[in-house]
Amino acid sequence: MGTPLRLYNTLTREKQDFEPIDPNNVRMYVCGPTVYDFAHIGNARPVIVFDVLYRLLRHLYGEQHVTYVRNITDVDDKINARAKRDYPELPLNAAIRKVTEKTADQFHKDVEALGVIEPSVEPRATEHIDGMAAMIQTLIDKGNAYIANGAEGREVLFSVPSMPDYGQLSRRNLEDQQAGARIAVESHKKSPADFVLWKESAADEPGWDAVFNHDGETVTINGRPGWHIECSVMSEKHLGETFDIHGGGLDLIFPHHENEIAQSCCAHGNHTMANVWMHNGFVQVEGRKMSKSEDNFFTIHELLETTNFGGRKWPGEVLRLAMLMTHYREPIDFSVKRLEEAERLISKWPVAGDEKAEPDTKMLEALSDDLNTVSAIQRLHALAQKANSDAALLPVFAASAQLLGLQRHEARIDESTSAAIQHRVDERLAFIRDKNWAEADRIRDELASQGIQLKDSKNKETGERETTWEVKR
Secondary structure: OOOOOEEEEOOOOEEEEOOOOOOOOEEEEEOOOEOOOOOEHHHHHHHHHHHHHHHHHHHHHOHHHEEEEEOEEOOOHHHHHHHHHHOOOOOHHHHHHHHHHHHHHHHHHHHHHOOOOOOOEOOEHHHHHHHHHHHHHHHHHOOOEEEEEEOOEEEEEEOHHHOOOOOOOOOOOHHHHHHOOOOOOOOOOOOOOOEEEEEEOOOOOOOEEEEEEEOOEEEEEEEEEOHHHHHHHHHHHHHOOOEEEEEEEHHHHHHHHHHHHHHHHHHHOOOOOEEEEEEEOOEEEOOEEOOHHHOOOOEHHHHHHOOOOOOOOOOHHHHHHHHHOOOOOOOEEEOHHHHHHHHHHHHOOOOOOOOOOOOOHHHHHHHHEOOOHHHHHHHHHHHHHHHHHOHHHHHHHHHHHHHOOOOOOOOOOOHHHHHHHHHHHHHHHHHHHOOOHHHHHHHHHHHHHOOEEEEEEEOOOOOOEEEEEEEOO
């Protein structure tokens, strides 16, 4: 298979050769969005990173031999709160449906604009409630879970001390957690580290009837699942008890992924949930942690469709390239300067055709080294420069760009788009008259990144500068 694929495994803290359990069915699970609000730019990073890995795996093993599962969490207390806030006039279940449908639809539109291809399967938590109840019962039967009366109703809790090797992913042990507990152990918990598998719903909260057998008694609890059990059940349903790769953001290592491992391994009686655990680094915005209080919180939709960030809209391929210009495990500072750099770079690339070819070997080698997109983009840019003067290289460039999800196609211009382009051309001419060359160049580069070529000339009668434009071929 040429250069071996090497991936950094959070579990072992080292880079290792990737060896799938079954090369005919390479299996990957990545934690998807909780659909209570529009996805922000931090949410975009894992979606883009693991889309690149998905593309690479499909190239290496064949499209029909890779199964990629990215879930949607549509059961969550944040969703309940948002539903009550936004649709107070509706029954809660109807309000929840409104929230989750709207935000899930927007998520799909946003990531499509970022060049992300659809996963093989996109399960929703609400479709797997019975499976969650069944796994919880298995954990009760094996002595890994118990029912207790909490302050807000009955809960089924996972007993962390029942798993001797708990904490291997995050390198936390039970003693550390007990010593570092921020609050005193809740009276109904046997251990401070125990976490919720199922919790009873109040009369005004959504819930499902789950029947549990515990200590010889049958107990029915109308409630909802904890967050961690959702991914354990959905991954098992679609990928099996043990699969190849589990991905997500660095913030999910503890407690989410650690608790997934605990649930899955105890329920299945094995020591491995996924062979390789991969985590992307954090995203800052303009050098600061992203938060609404800092006024630097931006959704993907805002970046694509409004002028809230840097005073302009940003094309999806520019946002994607800006993300991939830093290695996925490193922290990233998402800034206007960074987007402008990405836009200048991509504006110099040829428009990709649909010719079939193999990707560039050196770029493929870079991606096979733990998704080294930094080196891959450098190689792609060098190839683009050659392809600009040698059309014979265009198919290789196109295939290489496609592997990164950065292919640029010929722009399709309708009447409204044409008017918008002309407006930007007129703005640029105004900047030139004011000798504001920086802004004029910025508009030129922005249009170039969208496949629009500007041509300046002098009007023969007036002698004034005028600009025409055309779609790059």
